[in-house]
Amino acid sequence: EEEEDGEEAGDDKAGSRLLTEKMAPRSGLPPLLVNLSERKPERLHYLGVSYGLTQQLFNFWRRNGFEPLYLRQSASDTTGEYTCIMLHALHNPEVSGTQWLQPFAKDFKTRFTTLLAGAFRTMPAALALSILDxxxxxxxxxxxxxxxxxxxxxxxxxxxxxxxxxxxxxxxxxxxxxxxxxxxxxxxxxxxxxxxxxxxxxxxxxxxxxxxxxxxxxxxxxxxxxxxxxxxxxxxxxxxxxxxxxxxxxxxxxxxxxxxLPAPRAAPALAPHEVDVDAELDDAAAAVREQMRSKYLRAEELSQYAIGGGDEEFEAATGGKAPRAGGLVQVKSSKEGAAAAGAGAGGTAGG
Incomplete structure (x- = not known):
C-alpha cells in the first residue's frame, strides 16, 4: 500500500509539472541536420531496389550489378507487373568479400524455375531467361x-x-x-x-x-x-x-x-636388343652345330674307322718307298693281334 501511495504521489507531481511548464526554446541541443561532408558515412552491407518488373528496368539494374532475390507471384492490379526486389552487395570490412549474396541468388533461381509452370507461365521467355541468366x-x-x-x-x-x-x-x-x-x-x-x-x-x-x-x-x-x-x-x-x-x-x-571397370595392367617396358638379329642367328646356328657334333661324332663310334699300325709298320709295308698313285698298302691290323692275344690268355686261364 505504501508503494502504491508513492507511485500515485509521483504521478501527481509529474502532472503538476506539465501543467505549470512554460513552453520556450531549449538551448544546448544537437543539430537535427548537418552537412553531408561533416557526417561519417554508414557502413552498408548492400543496396536494395524494389520496382515493377519490366525487361528494360531489369536490364538496367542487372547491368549495375544487382541480383534478383524476390519476385511476387501475383501481378499488380494497376500495372500488371510483378514486384521484384534486387540487391547489390557492397564491400564492407566487417564482411569477407561479397560472395555471401550468391547462395541467395542461386536459391531464388532454383525456386523460380519451378514457379515458371504456375504463376509465371505467361511471362515472356526473354524476360525469364534474363532472370535466370x-x-x-x-x-x-x-x-x-x-x-x-x-x-x-x-x-x-x-x-x-x-x-x-x-x-x-x-x-x-x-x-x-x-x-x-x-x-x-x-x-x-x-x-x-x-x-x-x-x-x-x-x-x-x-x-x-x-x-x-x-x-x-x-x-x-x-x-x-x-x-x-x-x-x-x-x-x-x-x-x-x-x-x-x-x-x-x-x-x-x-x-x-x-x-x-578394373584398371588395365601396365605393359612391360620394351628394351632394344644388345645384339643384332644376324649375330643372334649366327650364334644360334653355331650352338646347334656344336650340339650335333657332340651327339654324332663321338670318339667311341669313330674308333672303328681308325687305321691300325704305327709308322714302323707302314714303312715296312711300303719297303721304305712312296706308294704308287692308286696303289694299295696292306698293314696288319692291331685289332686282330689284340683279339688273338685275348683269346690266348683266355685259353691259358681255362687250361
Whole structure:
C-alpha cells in the first residue's frame, strides 16, 4: 500500500509539472541536420531496389550489378507487373568479400524455375531467361570436366534417368519418334540445363524453346507465336538442342561405366636388343652345330674307322718307298693281334 501511495504521489507531481511548464526554446541541443561532408558515412552491407518488373528496368539494374532475390507471384492490379526486389552487395570490412549474396541468388533461381509452370507461365521467355541468366556457351574443358564428374538428372520420383529414358532421348534425337514421347523428361532436362548442370552449348533460340516447352509447359503453337518462328523451325531447333543434351548425358554415362571397370595392367617396358638379329642367328646356328657334333661324332663310334699300325709298320709295308698313285698298302691290323692275344690268355686261364 505504501508503494502504491508513492507511485500515485509521483504521478501527481509529474502532472503538476506539465501543467505549470512554460513552453520556450531549449538551448544546448544537437543539430537535427548537418552537412553531408561533416557526417561519417554508414557502413552498408548492400543496396536494395524494389520496382515493377519490366525487361528494360531489369536490364538496367542487372547491368549495375544487382541480383534478383524476390519476385511476387501475383501481378499488380494497376500495372500488371510483378514486384521484384534486387540487391547489390557492397564491400564492407566487417564482411569477407561479397560472395555471401550468391547462395541467395542461386536459391531464388532454383525456386523460380519451378514457379515458371504456375504463376509465371505467361511471362515472356526473354524476360525469364534474363532472370535466370544461364550460361549458353561452354568450352571443351568445362564439358569434359562435367562428363568426368557425372551429370545426375533426377526425375519426379527422385531417381536418376535410367537406360530406358536415355533410349527414348536417343530415339528422338535420331528422328525416330515424336517429341511427345519425351515430354515427361523435358522439365528435368530444361531445369538442369538452365541452372548450369548440363554444360552443352546452345543458341539463345534453343534455350528459349527449351524454357517454354520444358518449364512453362506451353503448347507448340504458343511457342511459335511467342518466338515468331514457324513450327518446322521450332521443332528443328528443339531437336538439335535435345541431341546435344543427349550426347552429354551419354558421354557421362559411358565415363561412369569406364570408371567402374578394373584398371588395365601396365605393359612391360620394351628394351632394344644388345645384339643384332644376324649375330643372334649366327650364334644360334653355331650352338646347334656344336650340339650335333657332340651327339654324332663321338670318339667311341669313330674308333672303328681308325687305321691300325704305327709308322714302323707302314714303312715296312711300303719297303721304305712312296706308294704308287692308286696303289694299295696292306698293314696288319692291331685289332686282330689284340683279339688273338685275348683269346690266348683266355685259353691259358681255362687250361
Amino acid at each position: 544461364p550460361k549458353l556457351s561452354f568450352s571443351e574443358e568445362e564439358t569434359q570436366r562435367s562428363v568426368n564428374e557425372g551429370a545426375a538428372i533426377v526425375r519426379m520420383d527422385g531417381k536418376p534417368l535410367d537406360a530406358y529414358d536415355l533410349k527414348r532421348l536417343q530415339a528422338y534425337s535420331n528422328n525416330l519418334v515424336d517429341y511427345h514421347l519425351i515430354l515427361d523428361l523435358l522439365p528435368h532436362l530444361a531445369s538442369a540445363y538452365l541452372l548450369g548442370h548440363l554444360p552443352a552449348t546452345l543458341s539463345y533460340a534453343q534455350a528459349a524453346i527449351l524454357l517454354s516447352l520444358g518449364l512453362q509447359h506451353r503448347e507448340l503453337a504458343e511457342v511459335e507465336e511467342a518466338l515468331s518462328l514457324p513450327s518446322n523451325q521450332v521443332l528443328a531447333l528443339f531437336n538439335k538442342a535435345l541431341r546435344k543434351l543427349y550426347s552429354h548425358l551419354r558421354a557421362a554415362k559411358e565415363a561412369a561405366v569406364e570408371r567402374s
